Amino acid sequence: MIPASFDYVRPASLAEAVQVLTQGGEEAKVLSGGQSLLPLLRLRLAYPSLLVDVGRLGELHGIRDEGGHLHIGATTTHDEVVRSPLVNAECPLLALATATVADPAVRHRGTLGGSLAHADPAGDLPAVAVALDMEFVIYSTSGERVVAARDFFLDYLETALGPGEILTGIRVPKLGPGWGYHYEKFHRTAQAWATVGVAAAVRVSGANGGTRRIEEARVALTNMGPTPIRATAVESAIQGTDLPDPHGPPGTDPVREAAARADENTSPPSDLHAAPDYRRHLAQVLTHRALLTAATTP
Structure with a gap:
């Protein structure tokens, strides 16, 4: 049309x-x-x-290290995020999730800021922003303000951006050593929006021998409500648990038990692609996969 x-x-x-x-x-x-x-x-x-x-404004473009976090300009393309050595070294989860966005043609034109400001709950990157506690730098004629990711997404396609405001950049915290990351999603085709997605970051101790324990986890869900959802029930349930030995005898699996709580406090939509109950099931299965992969990925 x-x-x-x-x-x-x-x-x-x-x-x-x-x-x-x-x-x-x-x-x-x-x-x-x-x-x-x-x-x-x-x-x-x-x-x-x-x-x-604003696509050609140089002041809104680029990736730089600012000490405790990376600053990524809003007009930086998805492809530039995926290929950035800084992002891959300091925040692999963002690079992993961005690499799953649509197809190469879209990733070469689409921008990180544009995707986040669009605030589609089926988009991959809002959940990553919430999981990593990113911050959004917003500019207007009144000056600059910073909004936490958890406060940025208000409703379906609705954000904290007001009239006359522009998202100029995103601050991505560095979590430091000991963290593993993974983004797991289910979608019908490579170009389709996520039916459900899970962003997971896990800090594991004992990686060099002995019992491996999950000391901390961050989990956020894609397309399980009108905004990205932080799966706090999963985070609380898995903190301090030991990873099961894949070569040991069968027994209880604390990771699976924690992942079974992924659909708590969610309101998954019903559409042509999936019913709410199916999305709840997917959230549990994908969270289990994401946590295990993150826990075994340096």
Whole structure:
């Protein structure tokens, strides 16, 4: 379909971008890579009167080390995140999850900030942001403010971004040594949205011999509600438990028992792809896989 008519502006600076966006009011939208917004325009599910294109603003692009965290500019593409030595060294979970987004063509055009600001609960990256306690840097004519990931996603396709505000960057904390990571998802085809996804980060002790124990875990779920969900029940249940010996005699599996609580406090949607009960089952199975893989991945 053909989108409804709109005005288009490509500002030369961030200051100009927020000024134009503020003047446009609630009917103005920010355009970056366009991989989320353009399909909505073509289907006429969005009717902005103004598009403010920030895709070529250098101040919103790039990855840098800022000590305790990485700062990733909002217009940094998915492909750049996947290939970044800094991201792979300091936050492998983000690189792993980003590599599963859609297909190479989308990853070369789509941006990290655009995906997070779009806030689709079936998107892969919001759950990673919540699991890792990322922070979102937001700019407007009033200045800069920082919002924690847990407070950024408010509802389906709704975020803490207000009129005239632009997401300029994402702060990704460094968890340090001893952590393993994994992103596990179920989807119908390689390009499809996740039916359910699980982002897991696990800190294990005893990796060099002796009993291996999960000292801490962070787990967040994709497409189990209108926003990404932190699986706190799983985190509490698995903390301090010993990993089962894969070569030992059969017995209780604390990882599986913890993963069985993955669907607590969730509200999975019902659509053409899956019923809520099926998604609850998937959440438990995928959480078990994600935890075990993360616990055995350095």
